[in-house]
Amino acid sequence: MDTIKYKFDDKVNMSMIKEAAKILQSGGIVAFPTETVYGLGADALQPDAVKKIFAAKGRPQDNPLIIHVADKDISEYVTDVPEIAKELMDKFWPGPLTIIFRKNEIIPEETSAGLDTVGVRMPSDEVAHLLIKELKHPIAAPSANISGKPSPTNFERCVEDLDGKVDMIIGYGDSVVGLESTIVDYSVDPPRLLRPGFVTYEELLQVDPRILYDEAKTKAGEKEIPKAPGMKYRHYAPKAPLFIILGQKDKVKSKIISLIELHKKEQKRIGVLAPTERRSDYEGEEVHFISLGSEADSYEMARNLFEGLRKFDDLNVDIILSEGFPEEGIGSAIMNRLKKASGYHIIEV
Ligand code: TXA
């Protein structure tokens, strides 16, 4: 398949948005930017179009898609929106928060993977917003990566994964959040946080103190029990094995340095993922240091995480050593993705 590729430079080109919307209307699939990560979209109301997303990504059939809307009135798509969920929508929409509700008939089972619920999000990204408005239907979209790989946060990574597999890829700079949306489930009582993200658990609790989050605290080797179907699959994984070193700062540093020495002896190409402040501690001839950004800015580290993991693939390293981070605020989202990327290879020091 020939993929139409178009990247906006400094301003959005409405004729390309219209072309993308036409492709979606006629049952095609289009990768497009959002503020969280790039998405791979289809008209959420067309079952055959939605099926193409699963095929292009190699996505397991039992993994439901979330739908993206351009308006807070979602009564056509879901049966009931509790008052308190409306408060969340008012506070965080448009933005990186997905809310799960009981779905209406109009949402095909291909989109919801047979579940009677559907996740809904109203993106703040300009291109995403204009595309949904132009289509006049919600867009079903998972992250625009091949299943299992880290989510793409720019146009080039979408092209790397999806060129030749989708009808169109449109791009407009880097995703400003860099991690997928926070997901909260209002189809259950009490509501539950299923996936941490830019909108933090602490922020959600300020609106609805009943929300539960029971990510089993993961010790080395232990796995959490997935609540969102997609969270059970191997995820975000770079090609090389990734190990997270967790603990008090000085101990983490000396552990990483000793692991570097060990793997150097085995002639391995070593990747290290850590905040910029640690560059001079680790970087060396055999060590490829990728910076997450400043440790003083967790939002910057979140934004750089997936692109950093993908850079290790480009560098063809044999092993990746990553520092762990405090699990508070957006740190929980960073650690959630990093732990999955490591397959729960966590070394506590
Ligand atoms: O930020 C995002 O959410 C991005 C952008 C493109 O919007 N999308 C995204 O979609 O991350 P995806 O499919 O990669 O991740 C959605 C997660 C999956 O783990 C899926 O299993 C879960 O949400 N999910 C979707 N619908 C659900 C439902 N009805 N009940 C429980 N989990 C659901």
Ligand code: MG
């Ligand atoms: Mg995904």
